[in-house]
Amino acid sequence: MGSAGRRRTSRGAAAVEFALVMVPMLYLVFGAIGYGYMFSFRQALSQSAAEGARGAVGAYNPTDGTCAATGPYTATTCPAQAAAATAVANAVNTYGMTCGTKYLTCTIRVGATPTVTGCATGHTCISVTVTYPYRAHSLLPSLPGYGFVLPQDLTFTSVVQLT
Secondary structure: OOHHHHHHHHHHHHHHHHHHHHHHHHHHHHHHHHHHHHHHHHHHHHHHHHHHHHHHHHHOOOOOOOOOOOOOOOOOOOHHHHHHHHHHHHHOHHHOOOOOOOOOEEEEEEEOOOOOOOOOOOOOEEEEEEEEOOOOOOOOOOOOOOHHHOOOOEEEEEEEEOO
């Protein structure tokens, strides 16, 4: 058998080697993209909790009635909670979410120590907690095997002391 016969048999080897290298390489590239997107969303949630707490400060009035324990938060019952929910929605609007939609839960508490965890005794605080079940509802299509590296839940809390 001459050199032409050897070339023919090795011609398919390059395609097989390419496939063996590209499959894991693409898996790593898509994993890096998915993990980076999760970090971007994580930053947006962290920012939304902080913005919610800051937004509630301007709307807080100590003469307002009792604030709701859970949403939906309306301006008629507690303007501070409604302002916080609006600020959270503005911070995550690029993801098309608001409090109570697309698995995003917001807990906005206004009050003293028993109501707001992390509030100094005798003070009034506003706490905004934003939670998203990321592993169960990833924002990107998931690839097999990536579920164990993603966090179960993304939760961020911001507390502002008013008095």
